[in-house]
Amino acid sequence: MRRLAVSLLSAGYVAATVLLSCSSDAPDAAAKSSAAVDVAAANPHDDTATPSSGAAASQLASTYDLSGGDLHVVYGPVGGRAVFIYQDALRALSFRGTDIHTTTTLAGTMVSVIIQRTIDSGSTTFSVFIPRVRLRPGVPPTVQTQGITVSHRSVVPSDIQFGQLDDYGVMPLQGTAR
Numbered sequence: 001m002r003r004l005a006v007s008l009l010s011a012g013y014v015a016a017t018v019l020l021s022c023s024s025d026a027p028d029a030a031a032k033s034s035a036a037v038d039v040a041a042a043n044p045h046d047d048t049a050t051p052s053s054g055a056a057a058s059q060l061a062s063t064y065d066l067s068g069g070d071l072h073v074v075y076g077p078v079g080g081r082a083v084f085i086y087q088d089a090l091r092a093l094s095f096r097g098t099d100i101h102t103t104t105t106l107a108g109t110m111v112s113v114i115i116q117r118t119i120d121s122g123s124t125t126f127s128v129f130i131p132r133v134r135l136r137p138g139v140p141p142t143v144q145t146q147g148i149t150v151s152h153r154s155v156v157p158s159d160i161q162f163g164q165l166d167d168y169g170v171m172p173l174q175g176t177a178r
Contacts, residue, residue, distance in 0.1 A: 061133035061177035064143060068173040071147060073128055075111055076178075084113050086126060091115070108132065108145075115149075122154040122165075133177040140176050147171040 063076030074085040082102075084095040093115060101112045109130040116124040128147045135141065149169040 058137075059135045061135055061141070061143075063178040064130060064175065065178075066128065066143065066145065066147070066173040066175035068147065068171045071171055071173070073126075073147065073173065075128070075130060084111060086113060086115055105129075118154075120154055122152045125150045125152065128173065131177075135178070140178060142174060143177045144172065144174045147173045 064074070066073045066075075070089040072085075072087045074083075076083060081097050082100050084100045086093045086095070093113070095113045099113060103110045103112070107129055109132075110127050111130055112125055112127040114123055115126045126147060126149050129145045131143060131145055133141055133143060147170070149171070151167045151169075153165045153167075
């Protein structure tokens with residue numbers, strides 16, 4: 001049973017590294033957004049992981065500032081509640097609490113928000129994979145991940161719509177974790 005658990009954990013780690021990667025290169029300070037600084041300032045980094053080898057405790061990242069193309073996303077806690085800031089060429093949106101949907105997968109935590117709602121033609125959602133990042137004191141790591149925009153066509157009236165109802169667009173994102 002223990003061997004099976006290790007295999008499952010290893011499979012999850014491999015799936016995560018295929019989709020996501022991070023390194024400890026120092027980011028360009030000019031690329032930091034004021035939104036990310038505000039989110040990071042409210043985050044005391046109280047998530048810690050203690051390695052079993054007895055080495056000093058390290059912190060796990062909880063605030064992410066990611067960009068790609070004309071898209072900019074900030075995700076992290078403020079005042080004990082999750083905040084997700086989404087900005088593209090058309091809109092700037094802010095989400096809190098139950099407007100943010102998180103799902104844990106083998107590839108990492110997927111965070112999703114609805115960026116456009118319509119009554120009769122469907123909706124548009126945005127999801128981003130949030131990788132696990134262990135922080136090294138004084139060295140903010142760079143993060144690479146994927147954002148997914150999904151256009152959902154309405155199923156009303158159901159007798160008109162046939163075929164695929166969801167269209168996916170994938171955007172590589174990179175930034176920092178704190």
